[in-house]
Amino acid sequence: MDYQVIKEGDLFILTDQNGDITANDENGHGLYTKDTRFLNRMEIFIDGEKPSRLSSTASKSYVASFRLIKEEKDKGAIEILRDRIIYDGVLYEKISFTNFFPSRASFDFSAAFDSDFQDMFIVRKYRTGEVGAIVGRKAGENFVSIQYQGADHVIRETAIIWDSKEAKIDSKGNIQLSIALEPQEMKSVYFYIVPSIDGQKGTVLSFDQAYRQLENSYEKWYQETTKAVTDSPVFNELYQRGSQDLRMLMVDVGYGETPVAGLPWFAVPFGRDSLITSLFMLPLNPGKVKGTLRTLAAYQGLKADTWRDEQPGKIMHEIRFGELVTTNQSPFSPYYGTVDSTPLFLVLMAEYYRWTGDLSLVEELRPNILKALAWIDDAIKQRGSDFLTYHQEAEKGFPNQGWKDSSNSVVHESGEYGVSPIALAEVQGYVYQAKKGLAPIFHLLGDEKKAAQLETEAETLKAAFENSFWMENEQYYGIALDRSQQLVKSVTSNPGHLLFSELPNAERQNQIAKRLLADDLFSGYGIRTMSTNAAGYYPMSYHNGSVWPHDNAMILLGLSRLGYKEESGTIISSLLEASKSFEYQRLPELFCGYGSNIGYAVPYPSTCSPQAWAAGTVCVLLQAMLGITPDALKKKITINPVLPKEINELTAEGLRIGSGAISVKIVRRNENDLNVDIIENTTGYAVICLAGNPAVLR
Template sequence: MDYLVIKENDLFMLSEPNGDLTEGHAYGLGLYAKDTRFLSKWELKINGEKPILLSSDGSDNRVSQVLLTNPHMEQDGELILWRESIQIKRERFIYDDVLYETVTLKNYYPKPVSFNISLSFDADFKDMFIVRGFQTGKTGSIINRVYDETAFKVEYAGADDIKRTTNVSWDRKPDEVTEEGGLTYRFHLSHSQEESITFKVQGTAGEESGGAVLDAKTALANLTASYEHWAETTASVKTDLPALQKLVDRGLGDLRVLMTDIGYGSFPVAGLPWFGVPFGRDSLIAALQMLAFNPEVAKGTIRTMASTQGTNVDPWRDEQPGKIMHEIRFGELANTNQIPFTPYYGTIDATPLYLILITEYIKWTGDLALAEELMDSIQKALDWIDSYGDRDGDLFVEYHQESSKGIANQGWKDSGDSIVHRNGDYAETPIALSEVQGYVYQAKTGIASIFDALGEGGHAGKLRGEAAELKSRFEKEFWMEDQQFYAIALDQHKKQVGTITSNPGHVLFSGMLEKDRADAVADMLVSDKMFSGYGIRTMGEEEAGYNPMSYHDGSVWPHDNSMILLGMSKLAQHEQAAKVMNGLIKAADHFEYERLPELFCGYSSSLGKAVKYPVACSPQAWAAGTPLVFIQSMLGLFPDSLQKKISLSPTLAVGMNELEVSGIRIGEGKLSVKLLREDGRTEVRVIENTTGFTVACDQMGVLHE
């Protein structure tokens, strides 16, 4: 990556690989919280010169580490500092909304040396949307700057009447302080001697006091303890396939980094660096991917989404009663209503996905109390689907942008060129997407099962009837007989948008498709047209809109593949699922930190490497969750705590002979299982089962309890 990023809860820092924040950088470097840049400049120099970067490592999700050294320094033929004499180590972490950075200097020159280290700081409090160049608008101004030997402080009066403050403090008195926010330290180090300075940065907004700041050692110990708790409460994986093991470990680590709590429980924000905020679709799908590992994340996500559910008809924000948000922002432009993200509701799929996550969470946990707690919210979401979602009463849920600063295409493929006819014309709204109809079917049938469990059989029957009617209509209007595949969408004239895309693959998970057509969909998705060798493309080769370099028209999105995998696994389409997983596992070898990025280009694997997309988020929540879906898919695990059933349909990826998953929470207990490849069959050993439910295994495996 061309940047180094670190995050904890609501605070994250995006810097150059050398650890600096330089003003005017294309990536908008800075320390951010609540869509505000609290630190815009942070530069380190030795004897007034920029150090040489040796190593930049962000692989440890808790602490990032940068190693630097000095260039050769002479003046008028006199040696000032021999090259590579001083090791400069920058270690950085975040805890309790405070950035900690320790700079350690060590002398490797054989004799004592003297040198200066200087640091300069600044804060501009720019809104994230301004930093990224998306918006301009009325903003506030800096009202106070204080520089002294103990701290650097900047205060800002926002146009939203919120006072924001940045405080930088240090544990070693500087030898010089400048009025521009610069510090200079003079060091005299003998051979092998090292000394350190620790800096703390805290940003506050409004009534926040900031509170007492812990010392770095205590803060790091607390941060480490929180990671240990995460590991203890999350299912673990052991496999004999190293590439998969690395992917799963990285995915779990990245998801921990992306966890945030705005008052309703932990949930994953969408991704870094630009989407470290609650997202309806992204957060819901990432929580769905995590159900086999940590269902509490789903609970926090559900409650967070319920807290911002739409209540009014507000075209500026594309809001309607019962609708689940797309994205919420907390910066100055949002607070002054210059952008509609407070929250913004321009998403057609978040509302049915919300109901799906509730259903799947309860199937895993049996937590009907959550359904009772949220029954009013559930009913409002169902009402939104039938009224505002279905704009013309044809049973299909469609989207149309109302807000002047909103999003035109409101499915997960939300770029302007993503819904395109086979002749190259862009579809016009209102648009009904294929996967959204599957989500609605799955939402209604799933909520019906909850109503049954709560003794509301009448409501359950009504929902199942509506779902059956939708299924019949979907088959009639979306199926393309000549292609043996489904259209991506219906346009404003109810004409099929017939381009071959990955979208219908999401419908596999819904249970809405008959077997022959579900098989046809799966076969198309792993055909040469759609499958690059590294994953399922968003759009098929030779389609009019196909472009392997595009955002949504031929690229490969890991999360898109994961949603398809859930369906393939649920339908026991093992051969197709294995092909997809193997491709993505191979692709991960070509990306930094053994991490699947948000997306990558859709070029064929015959090139010999997976091609990076230039501005993909990394880490990104639903990409991080994709390897977790691999594990669930290999187990073929789709429990139903309401029916007290656990069934497995096991398979192992190519090159694997062993998979052990421990601490899967189902109902009120835990399940731990081990898969072993034996004579072409998959043997399943139940190591632990405290759920009280019987474990069943289909013909793909041999069960040993």
């Protein structure tokens, strides 16, 4: 990547590879919280010049380090090490200087800071609007601060604090310090940047104390989540990276922690992204998804509002907190223009119960569940269709409202774009899965009428779908129906999600599984979003030929649940191989759809990294290798494992299911024979093993 980014809570910093934020930079570098840029400049100088970079790293998701030098050729250098963390709403920067000249060296260090308080949408050139102004600047012995009053009358402030008593503010407003060091002597200067909104701000600790507490919070995360180790260093690194990134991407806006979509531009709760990521996180720890369900329930639509594409019962797409939103110049407060968040909310609720047996959360959110179901039914009736469709109502909203939300993602064989209202294939699968999954839960709650209604509606939808979406010549489903109920016949990855929904019958499941791994869809590094034979195919397209790890993970969930071991193993292997091509072995949001014959996965030109559902993909790899399917309704756990060719041994410890945990070890004895050892089972559920020896409890 050509940037470095770290995040903690809802504060994140995006800089260049030197660690600097340069004024008037076009890349949007800055320190952000609540969709506002609190620093638009942070640069350091030695004797008035920028030092040169030796290296930079954010190998730990929550720490950035930059090694710089100011050198005199063949004489020596001053080394500058910048260590950066964020904790409790404060940015900490430790700048250490070491003299590598053979004699005493003196130099002037200076640091320049500024704040423009621009709304995230303005920074990204996504929106313009009427905004506030800087209303004051203050300076003290060891601080400067900049105050801004927004058009929303909110006071936003950035305080820059330093620890050196010798540092002074020069005529340009920069912080200046003269330093003298003996050979190999080191000196450190500490800066603390504190954003505040109407006086609300974090507490400044010492750098070391903040670092310890940050490290402790990650250690607590690891203790509370599933441990997974294999004989493959590639998987082990990918799993550790994914778990660490998921921890970094969590945020609490008042209803419990939920994953934001991704950095740098989507560090806020989403509907679809947060729900799919949470779905993936169930094998990591199902308790970690409660915050997502509560957050989205709290922001559930209350009224009909075309400005925000809101309807009663609808689950939001995205929420923002910046000045343009708080002054109603942007509809993202929240914005509801998504067709799949509402059924996915219900799918996650049903899957959460399958993993935990926790009826209390179902009962707590029962009103929200009923409202979401009512929105789905009302939306179908209002369009006069058998299917859930979308159509943009908000003037500043999105024209395409499925997960492939780019303007060209629904394209006919002719190359023409589908015209809304559009019914997406995978969305009908989500609706089917939601109703099918919730029916037995309503039975447990004593609402037999609702349970029977959901079962009937699910089967009616299934029959209508099979009649309308199947492409006989392709032996595959089309991506969508358009406004005229015409089938959009492009071959895409979307129907692969139907396997997880278990909507297709057994014969068509086989045909989908086979088709997904055909050469035109499968790149060798994963399943492409669109067939290479389709009219809209382009390997560098955002949605029409690229490879998205989360898309593959959704497909993998279905293949695994339905017992397609060979296909599951192939996809797992492909994603493990692709991960080798990316920095820190971090799966990005997407990458280009070129074939694996070129020898490496080609990065997409602009992509979120780290990104939540890409990070969560590794949890699905673990779940698929274990072949684990909990069922709280029947008090059983099914294990039907598959190990890809790169892995011969897997141990997973502390998978939280039911009221306890299960630990499993899988060892390959020969090509087609896996031995399954149940090391621990305190779940209270029976274990049914469909491979190798019968499960043995030690």
